[in-house]
Each structure stands twice: as structure tokens, then as C-alpha cells.
Amino acid sequence: MPQNATLPILVVDDNKTMVRITTELLRQVGYVNVDGAADGSQALAMAAKKNYDLVISDWNMAEVSGLDLLRALKPAAGDLGPRFIMATAESKTDRIVQARVAGVDAYIVKPFTAQTLRVKIESLFPRPPEP
Numbered sequence: 001m002p003q004n005a006t007l008p009i010l011v012v013d014d015n016k017t018m019v020r021i022t023t024e025l026l027r028q029v030g031y032v033n034v035d036g037a038a039d040g041s042q043a044l045a046m047a048a049k050k051n052y053d054l055v056i057s058d059w060n061m062a063e064v065s066g067l068d069l070l071r072a073l074k075p076a077a078g079d080l081g082p083r084f085i086m087a088t089a090e091s092k093t094d095r096i097v098q099a100r101v102a103g104v105d106a107y108i109v110k111p112f113t114a115q116t117l118r119v120k121i122e123s124l125f126p127r128p129p130e131p
Contacts, residue, residue, distance in 0.1 A: 002030045002118070004125050008050065009034045010082075012043040012057040012069060018110075022056060022087070025114040031121070040064025047073055052082045054121065056108075059088035059095070067102055074103040083124045087112065 009031055011022045019036040026034050035050070037043035041064050043057065055073060059066035066086055074081035085106045086099045096107050106120045 002122070003127055004053075005030045006033045007031060007054060007121075007125065008052045009054045009056065010037060010043060010046060010050075010052040011035070012037045012040060012055060012061070012066070013087075014039045014058065014061040018058065022117075025112075025117050028114045029118040040066065040069040043069055044072055047082075054083045054085065054124070056085045056087050056117075059086055059090050059099075067099065070099070070102050070104055085120055085124075 009026060011019050011026070011034060013019045013022065016038060019038070023034045023036055035046060037046055039061050040057070043055070044064065047055070055069070057066040057069055064072075066088065070084050070086070074084055083105045084103065085108055086104045087108045087110060089110045091109045099107055105124050108116060108120060
């Protein structure tokens, strides 16, 4: 089980199956505090009620895209807001650069594995040094 197993995580995708798969992959690697949102609008409403430390979002969604969600949840003030992983089929360099400029912390290309998720999350939330 990861050190930060209770880390509040929000998974956002307009494909309900993808939300379920991602949630299950997170549980396989030990994360237990995972909520799912069916789109960016629902994610914004949920984030207004609960502080998430990590958001894993699809890019291509109607109304509020993953990029719009990123911009709404991570203001320009640096490390404020949750860590944000863009999980998408978009692998073009210009899209990755666009997400980086907007403040994304990590980028995962679909399909991905539980191991890929674990490694990305651990890179964003490193273990403190042993005393």
C-alpha cells in the first residue's frame, strides 16, 4: 500500500467505463480515496465541495475540456491547487506542450497500466526522507 493511500483523487472522463477502469487501476496499486466525475462540469462542482490533492482527467470532453478544467483548478500562482495528470489519447507534441504551459504536472497516454499510474503519482508525491 502506498504511503499516501488515502490521498483524495478525482478521476474525470466523459467515458464512464474509463472512469471505472482508472478507479480500479488506482485501487489495485493501493489508492482508496477515489471519486469519479462524468465530465469537467461535474468535476468543478465536486472540487468546490472537496479538496482533491490529485486530479486525473481526460482532455477531450464536451463543455469543459480537460485543459479548461486544468486552468480552472490550477490558478497561475504556481503550486496552488491539486496536482493534475492529463490522461488522454492525444500524444502529439504540441498538445503535450500546451498542457505543460497550462500547468499540468504529468501526462499519460491512453491506454495505460496500474504501474504507469503508480509511478506518475509517486513522482508527484515523493516519500519524505527517512529520519
